[in-house]
Amino acid sequence: MLIVIIFLILSAFSFYRRDNGLTIKLVMIFLAGISIFLSSKSSDFPIYEGYYEKVQPLYTVLRHWDFSSFDTEEKFEIGYALLNSFFKMFTAHVAILYIFSNAFILLLIYIFIRKKTLxxxxxxxxxxVFVFISIQVGIIRQAISIAIFFFCIRFIISKDFWRYAIGIILAGLFHRTALFLLPLYFLANRKFSNRLLWIIFGIGLMIYMQIIPFSPLTLLEGTANIFLPSIGDKLVFYLFQNKQLGAPSKFTQGIFENAIVFCLLIWARKELIKKGQYDSFLNVCFNFAILYIFIYIYLFDLYTFIYRLNYFFVFFKFMIIAKYIESLEWNYNRFIGTLLLIFYCAIMLTIRLIQGY
Structure with missing residues (x-):
């Protein structure tokens, strides 16, 4: 019920032409405050709580130079282990760690979205809908990693590779999947033609439907050992999960949803360019939004891997869509555009609530 109420409040505020700077800050503070309540309801919370209880305080770890308490069955990344150990010096309650972590995440999200749209x-x-209730209140490690990645977008725009690399390595200390983002720096700033994107999309669909026989799962099974241990071990873990769970049906709502979103993004970019509102920030968002779709169709049988990786990209399409809605000249068109956005989010929220988000 609380999630539905928050959704309705955010939906109502979405109809305004411009947001109020104070209310958006208050909403962020409110989300940080309720995060621990929602986190305690997630299925992963007992695992994180149990890990926090096992970890030794940082001063004890450093005094004896004994990191054995970090090495548990969960195999959490060193950044998250150190964060737990640091907070363990001040409190035995994992709730405090969650509150501070969520406040940090939402601060970076606020910095990322502020002044990017009206x-x-x-x-x-x-x-x-897509990140907070699915990842931030459940898999706090990846939420921290995603927030750091969003902050690093500024270094892509300013073409500062080394700061971007340092940021991604830092994100990788909380969730190793982030290390796959490092080479994307060289693609994110480029402007790709619609023709090229349609060709890549068409080939991807033929691979997805197996008109072109190709299996990324088979390919990665033979190449996982060539990566660095931190990346290779993660790949091996995802490959193992794939075999344990079995392949899901291909023709779910996901493929139709992504096909529609692909067409919408191409159209939105064209219109924003025509109106002179397409800048370098939106270009990076567009490229990552398109990459999200390509990952989905090209890596179709690595579903446990794309499930984790795509959370880094799922948000970017909404930056383009929101900007496109705001670019519409007539109030009626903006109203319909906002209504459709809310309707889409409502459908996805319903699916997540049914699945236990």
Whole structure:
């Protein structure tokens, strides 16, 4: 019920032409405050709580130079282990760690979305549905990693590779999947033609439907050992999960949803360019949004891997969509655009609530 109420509030604020700077800050503070309540309801919370209880305080670890308490069955990354150990010096309650971590995450999200659109609620609403209730209150490690990645987008725009690399390595200390983002620096700033994107999309669909026989799962099974241990071990883990769970049906709502979103993104970019509102920031968002779709169709049988990786990209399409809605000249068109965005988020929220988010 609480999630539905928050969704309705964010939806109502999304209809305003411009957001109020004070209210968006208050909403962020509110989300940070309720995060521990929602986190305690997630299925992963007992695992994180149990890990926190096992970890020794940082001063004890450093005094004896004994990191054995970090090495548990969960195999959490060193950054998250150190964060737990640091907070263990001050409190035995994992709730404090969660509150501070969520406040940090939402601060970086606020920095990322602020002033990028006239109404930040149009992008905060999808973040709440697609990231906050799915990842931030459940898999706190990846949420921290995603927030750091969003902060690093500024280094792509300013073409500062080394700061971007340092940021991604830092993100990788909390979730190793982030290390796959490092080479994307060289693609994110480029402007790709619609023709090229349609060709890549068409080939991807033929691979997805196995008109072109190709299996990324088979390919990675033979190449996982060539990666660095931190990346290779993660790949091996995902490959193992794939075999344990079995392949899901291909023709789910996901493929149709992504096909529609692909067409919408191509159209939105064309219109934004025509109106002179397409800048370098939106270009990076567009490229990552398209990459999200390509990952989905090309890596179709690595579903446990793309499930984790795509959370880094799922948010970017809404930056483009929100900007496109705001670019519409007539109030009626903006109203319909906002209504459709809310309707789409409502459908996805319903699916997540049914699945236990």
């Amino acid at each position: 109404n930040s609620y149009k992008v905060l609403l999808p973040y709440f």
